[in-house]
Amino acid sequence: MGETNKQVPVTVLTGFLGAGKTTLLNRILTEQHGKKYAVIVNEFGEQGIDNDLVVDADEEVFEMNNGCICCTVRGDLIRILSGLMKRADKLDAIIVETTGLADPAPVAQTFFVDQDVADRTKLDAIVTVADAVHLSTQLSDHHEAEEQIAFADVVLLNKIDLVDESGLEVVKERIKKINPFAKIIHTTKCGVSLSEILNLDAFNLKRILDTEPDFLTSDHDHEHDDDVTSLSFVSDTPLDMEKFQDWFSKLLQTKGQDILRTKGILDFTGENDRYVFQGVHMLMDASPMGKWPEGKERSSRLVFIGRNLESMNLKEGFENCKSA
């Protein structure tokens, strides 16, 4: 029964009400793609989806009783994913729709915290549908909108037919300022090939290396009045593993609530392997990822997306990790 051990990819679909999530979900459910997708929708979502594989859920955010604030998970998701895994017919993917006002972090954290969920399913990617017309206002008015952009692996910038070129540029700049590493796809009526949003394996550490060219380039300017921002750092000097672990674990422990997402590729003194990691708030997934490619410069690169990053002395902390 090898197939029962296969992890089913789960795509988290976020976005404000009216951005086009339902249009996209309907396409996923009705298009002739020969695949079996289950869709978990929330009670307050838009109407108009009717399918056997649509599951109604209440978004229930649970704190674990271990006292860790960042270990908040979606209890309903644990229940429903466990139930879906008992199905006789195997699903090709599961899509979790979240309400426009939901914080995507507990959804992502569920895949780190719950062993059953982690054994049978895997977080594939967070896809955020954004309304090209209204996103700027939403970003200014609702911190949830910023978080949804901050957590996104893919932003579907929808309704681009309703904005002019300069308007589009403004919105794109806004997205990039919050999250320079999300892939932005322009759509009208969510017209996107499903292969661009499903089965991306964005949370696989290996994929972080694959997408390397686009991500982790240099410091991004940001404005202080922006709430969620990103900062990245590069070092050609190898890092001291002990110093880094010390700094980084303390940082996540104390500032993990403000740090939404982290990703990095690290070069440690005396280590032949590349170390790759990613995190959601305090929770981290890290692993050596094979040797550095021959003939390529070794360097460490690190990115933070979050709030109040300025106050964390990140640059100084990172510099102090360099081997003497």
Next chain:
Amino acid sequence: MKADSNKFPELNKTKFENRGKEFKLRIPVTNAITIGNSVAVGFGDGTVRIFRSGQISEVIKAHSGVVLSISKDGEDILTGGDDGRFLKISLDGEIKEIANFGSRWVDHVTAYNGSLVCTSGNIVYLWMPNKKEPKLLEHESTIGGVAFDSKGRRLAVSRYGGVTLWKKDYSNKWSSSNLIWKGSHNKVIFSTDDRFLVTSMQENQLHFWRLKDKTDSFMSGYGAKVKSFAFVYDSKFLVTSGSNDAICWPFDGNGPEGRKPICLPYVGNKLVTFVEPFPNENAIFTGLSDGSVFLSEIEKSTNTIIIRSFTQSEVTAIAVTEDCSSILIGDIGGNILWTSIWDEEEK
């Protein structure tokens, strides 16, 4: 037990397998319930099959998705499904729909003497005998489990933050009180003597309340979530899954606080995924993540015999018939063993 059966379990079929019937259905077994000397089994494709006198029944197409929960009301089977339906099924396969919640799942079902209960989301639906409309008991979060006590006067409902204990007075009015413990509570059961209430939690631990004084404590140390647990017939032990041993907590006297559990080890260091007490004995059937099943005496761990060798699929159901003559074992891979417990000469 043959001396060599522990050494090469993959090569040897047990005597129980040899004399029983094996079915390779390739459909995940989700649950099973004993009704007299029959066993009803729920599957991941929404079907129910009934096993009796060594035979398998016709396939009963009950739900369109997964049979999420199973229970019984007298001679009838009760099931809840991920198609949103709450069904009553007779042993002849006749299906009666009691309720349909559409895209909301029916997570848990139970019954007591004609009072039928199902849960969907955060609501308990309770049908009193011969009443058409259910009474709705609402809770602040999704229900993790539901259980009647042995007299049907109390209904425990586990949820996030603890358990709501509903009590029926003699005019059939229900009132509730709360047993509070932080965290998410899943399955809930009363001890067979109704003195204790036990829940499994999202964390790898169990919580219990002694009902006479509402003192509570937890049982921890598990490597995995405790999904299967049950009291032996006289409540002397609570037997639990979630570890490589079957962990048996003493619940005689004042309960397990300050006392050590008995740990029953099994060869191969596999996770215990299902436990089922042997009726009227201090003994349990233990199902493991590799599909193997053992029978152990709790206080004499050397008295362990292998019932089924491994299938590579975790055990998800074990049911023993009321007359203790037969046992049904099911796993996530759809392998079923339906066999007599006693040798011919032992009967």
